[in-house]
Amino acid sequence: MSTTGLDRRTRRRQETIEEILEVAIALMETEGVAALSLSAVARRLGMQPPSLYQYFPSKMAIYDALFQRGNEQLRDAYRSAYEAADTDDPLELGLIAATAFCRWCLEHQVYSQLLFWRTIPGFEPSPEAFAPAAESMQELRDHLQLMVDAGHLRPEVAGEEGVALYTSLIAGLLSQQIANEPDASFEEGRFIRLLPVVLEMFYQRYAPTRG
Structure with missing residues (x-):
């Protein structure tokens, strides 16, 4: 700040x-x-x-401040990558943003535990601390809708099921990578380097029906 x-x-x-x-x-x-x-x-x-x-x-107040701080940093990291991209293709932009998101999480694993895994009994972020996370979720929905508008995916991808599946896939990759190879780089991690494959599987799930 x-x-x-x-x-x-x-x-x-x-x-x-x-x-x-x-x-x-x-x-x-x-x-x-x-x-x-x-x-x-x-x-x-x-x-x-x-x-x-x-x-x-209280200690919970420190956790709350860190939750907000981490979500702001993560949001800014994928926004910067998205805005710096030299492509207008929604699918390519999706991979760029997801890559920046995952890189940040691997480089800030303590924050990742706080943001995405319930490692602190009784902790619930305040509305103010949760606001940046809500922004990120809305931006994900907006990007998925952009891919729908471009004709790449079916409309339901931007609904509750599509968002839940997308976030579960990304969280699963991160969880496996951090649990099994916490010191590996994004390029070398045997789980996280599957990100393009996982996104392709996700897109195939919601590909428009032809004919």
Whole structure:
């Protein structure tokens, strides 16, 4: 988050919030997503635990902020790839956006666990934190509708079943890759490199009926 234009006190508060979130992510990488400790965060920052409550009233509040932050970063990553593409073909754009989405998830596996797997008992994101995820889902529906309008796919692909199947396929690839080869690159991962094949299977499922 940019702090440009903020007064000094507000800017410093926002910078401290960002520091807290960075430390939380680092601890989650080493200790596990569900093992986050406010006292450990405070120690890493050199502050007393009560001081941390000035910024986040609970551990769930930190998870909530990270959920929003992760979804914003993921949304921006696939949007950037989509906008930079030098093609207007909806199928090619779909692969470009899905590739950027999966790359980000593999490069930010702690965020991926928080965003897509229920690794924290009792955690539910707030409406504000969930808003970027809702944006991403709507943009997926819009892109699938674009492929329908271009004549590539049947209308039901942009409905509930099509969206559910699409997200299940992508999540399945990511889950298999992270569970079995967490350190492999996108190009080398034996599961995630099947992304073009999986998308082709998905498109075949909703291909228009000829004749």
